[in-house]
Amino acid sequence: MQQQIEAAKARAGRTDSVLLVAVTKNHPLEALEEAVACGVTAVGENRVQEAKQKFEGYAGNSVEWHLIGHLQVNKVRQAVPMFDLIHSVDSVRLLKEVERIAERENKVQRILLQVNTAREESKFGMSAEDLPAMIALAQNCPHVKVEGLMCMAPYSENPEAARPVFRKAAILFADMKQHFAPGQIQFLSMGMTNDFVAAIAEGANIVRVGTAIFGARQYTL
Numbered sequence: 265m266q267q268q269i270e271a272a273k274a275r276a277g278r279t280d281s282v283l284l285v286a287v288t289k290n291h292p293l294e295a296l297e298e299a300v301a302c303g304v305t306a307v308g309e310n311r312v313q314e315a316k317q318k319f320e321g322y323a324g325n326s327v328e329w330h331l332i333g334h335l336q337v338n339k340v341r342q343a344v345p346m347f348d349l350i351h352s353v354d355s356v357r358l359l360k361e362v363e364r365i366a367e368r369e370n371k372v373q374r375i376l377l378q379v380n381t382a383r384e385e386s387k388f389g390m391s392a393e394d395l396p397a398m399i400a401l402a403q404n405c406p407h408v409k410v411e412g413l414m415c416m417a418p419y420s421e422n423p424e425a426a427r428p429v430f431r432k433a434a435i436l437f438a439d440m441k442q443h444f445a446p447g448q449i450q451f452l453s454m455g456m457t458n459d460f461v462a463a464i465a466e467g468a469n470i471v472r473v474g475t476a477i478f479g480a481r482q483y484t485l
């Protein structure tokens with residue numbers, strides 16, 4: 265996987281780093297442990313409950329825990345103590361709850377704002393128009409540190425179809441940097457098994473990959 269990421273970077277003429285988040289959802293704890301043993305430094309889960317089971321059972325080397333799936337307001341209390349980076353903050357209500365819980369936990373929670381630049385009704389993520397209000401709110405949340413944006417493209421047989429969606433996110437990401445301290449806005453999380461090459465071409469520096477590492481998921485949990 266690292267080699268494929270390096271190849272995609274080379275094709276895009278990039279020499280900066282791209283963080284691989286190995287998406288372990290619907291795979292057992294052993295798969296996660298094996299990935300870390302093979303050099304993975306960050307794992308991604310999309311459900312708080314499933315992540316918690318693995319988090320509590322995990323005894324391997326230190327690894328970053330990333331929440332990549334939709335976060336319900338009533339799960340924030342469980343999520344904040346567990347996750348290093350929450351990719352999926354997409355509403356005012358959710359941001360306020362993360363701030364409230366992080367304050368109680370005495371933690372500064374690192375987050376990304378999830379934008380939906382594909383304008384799909386069914387997907388999570390806020391629209392580009394809602395971003396300025398979220399940025400303004402985040403600046404008044406001392407226990408939340410916004411570090412960038414997350415974006416998902418609709419699944420398509422043709423991964424190139426994702427490029428305009430990723431490009432819009434990259435533009436928003438560049439604009440966003442002006443509103444925060446220098447260096448704070450670092451991460452553009454986009455690209456999965458099917459479209460990470462396109463995402464890297466458009467500037468992603470976090471890719472979230474499950475299937476290409478672990479094989480197809482078994483939805484029997």
Ligand SMILES: *Cc1c(COP(=O)(O)O)cnc(C)c1O
Pocket residue numbers: 287289310332333416455456457458472473474475476
């Ligand atoms: C499942 C998931 C991924 C990984 O998907 P693959 O196609 O298996 O690589 C990435 N991001 C999010 C938000 C996911 O839910």
